[in-house]
Structures are given as structure tokens and as C-alpha cells.
């Protein structure tokens with residue numbers, strides 16, 4: 001049964017597949033102290049659904065296991081950007097939510113054909129499931145000091161997804177932590193946002209500020225985004241587990257050339273129609289025109305301030 005599921009998911013582009021039985025998919029109140037300290041910032045939705053975060057199989061009426069899946073997305077940075085990526089690597093191409101959901105829905109259809117009675121629901125960053133905890137618990141990788149899930153073969157440039165299903169599957173074993181004494185990501189974070197315990201203070205993190213933060217920036221927040229328009233890869237770029245990755249050649253996640261010629265000065269003057277065209281099928285549509293312009297204004301102001 002697992003062999004068949006593995007083969008279907010590999011054909012769908014998955015590079016790692018792990019299985020977690022519901023009995024092992026119990027995570028307790030692991031977020032509580034982080035929430036209590038306010039490190040989640042404006043992400044108040046993280047305070048809801050505590051029972052689902054504790055027992056993610058409960059999202060399906062007869063959920064008995066989770067199939068955890070990783071899809072790689074690392075592609076070569078466009079030459080124009082060199083090592084200063086305005087946009088985080090995960091968002092250079094097509095929106096992963098749509099691409100991966102489609103792959104997993106097709107995979108579920110195929111699995112259902114050969115395993116009668118199989119029922120599964122696919123998720124990728126689309127429900128309050130503790131994706132990294134699930135992936136770490138079933139051997140996809142380990143949670144690095146920068147709080148990202150790291151795989152020995154694909155580093156942290158992976159999208160995580162899950163199929164919660166009604167099969168009673170045995171769990172695959174976890175991997176050992178391989179960060180060791182390394183603290184390169186902690187030193188590389190320009191905002192000191194990386195806490196101990198594999199947690200991030202989101203309120204200081206440029207990824208959170210440029211993507212999740214709603215409303216205007218405070219002066220401090222504006223400075224903290226540096227040159228980042230959408231996301232920040234600084235703590236991934238220095239990670240030794242990412243240093244030898246081969247860029248994917250044929251992938252919907254490669255950089256769309258439309259981003260290359262744009263300047264932040266042009267972005268602040270985008271019309272709603274231009275924004276809609278520009279962000280069609282792109283993860284950047286999430287921050288809406290106001291968010292994109294806020295971020296672009298902040299970059300201009302930071303650039304002027306640094307001379």
C-alpha cells in the first residue's frame with residue numbers, strides 16, 4: 001500500500017514522502033509559550049484551532065494517518081538580482097498553493113483507483129496543520145535553528161504538503177537533528193529574529209513583516225525590511241545544507257521574467273489593474289496592492305537613508 005502511494009507521489013514530483021500515524025501525530029501545546037510572548041505579531045489566526053494543531057488528523061472525520069510530502073523549488077537566482085533578492089525564492093514563479101494542490105488532488109484520484117475506500121484531503125499551507133512538526137516527526141527532515149524544515153538532500157528550499165487520510169499507516173522514523181554547532185543563520189539574520197528553541201520572533205522577521213503584517217510599518221519595522229519586497233532568504237542563503245543544491249530546470253517555480261525589469265519606483269505607482277495582471281498566479285497577490293506599495297516605499301526610504 002505504502003509502496004503504491006510512494007510511487008504515485010513521486011510521479012507527482014515529490015522528493016520526500018513520510019507517513020505519520022495519528023497515534024504519533026499528537027503535538028500538545030507546543031506553540032503556547034511563543035504565542036504568550038506575542039512573537040506571532042498580527043497573525044492572530046495562530047491563536048485559533050489549538051485542537052487541530054495538537055491532533056491534525058482530526059481535520060478528517062475518520063482521519064487515521066498523515067502522508068507528509070515535500071516538493072523542491074530551488075532555482076537559480078536571476079543575474080540581475082545577484083545576491084540581493086527583492087523577492088524570496090519560493091515566490092519567483094507560480095503560486096505553490098495552486099500547483100501543489102493540483103498535483104495532490106490528481107495523486108489522491110490515482111490512489112483511490114487502486115486502494116478502494118481510500119479517503120484523503122490534501123493541504124499545503126492551507127489549513128492550520130503543524131506542517132513542519134509533522135514533516136520532522138516522520139523523517140522528511142529536521143527543524144533547523146532558523147525554524148525551517150531542512151532535508152539532507154534538498155535543504156530548506158522545499159514546499160511541505162500533507163494528505164490526511166483514512167488508512168491506518170505505520171509511521172516512518174524521524175531523522176536526527178543535523179544543525180550541530182552551526183549558527184550561521186542566527187548570525188546572518190539582520191534583525192536578530194532567530195530565537196532559541198527553533199523559533200522566530202515574527203515581529204522582527206522581514207518575511208513576516210513583508211508578507212503577513214497588515215497596515216503601516218512603524219519606523220523600526222520599516223528599517224527591518226531592508227531591501228526585501230516579499231519574504232527574506234538571508235537565513236537560507238548561508239545554510240550549509242543549501243550550499244550544494246542543484247537548481248531545478250523544468251519547474252513552474254522558476255523566476256517569472258516579469259519581475260526582472262520592475263523597479264521599486266515603478267511598483268509604488270502601479271494601478272489596481274496593473275497589480276492584478278502582475279500578480280496573477282503569483283504568491284505576491286496575497287499582500288494586495290497596498291502591501292506591495294508599502295513595502296516598495298519602505299525599500300526606497302531605506303535605500304535613501306543608507307545613501
Ligand code: SF4
Nearest residue numbers: 189205206232234235
Ligand atoms: S527570514 Fe530574514 S529576517 Fe526572518 S529570521 Fe530569516 S534572516 Fe531573519
Ligand code: SF4
Nearest residue numbers: 144145179182185239
Ligand atoms: S545555518 Fe546552520 S544552524 Fe542554521 S539551519 Fe542551517 S545548519 Fe542549522
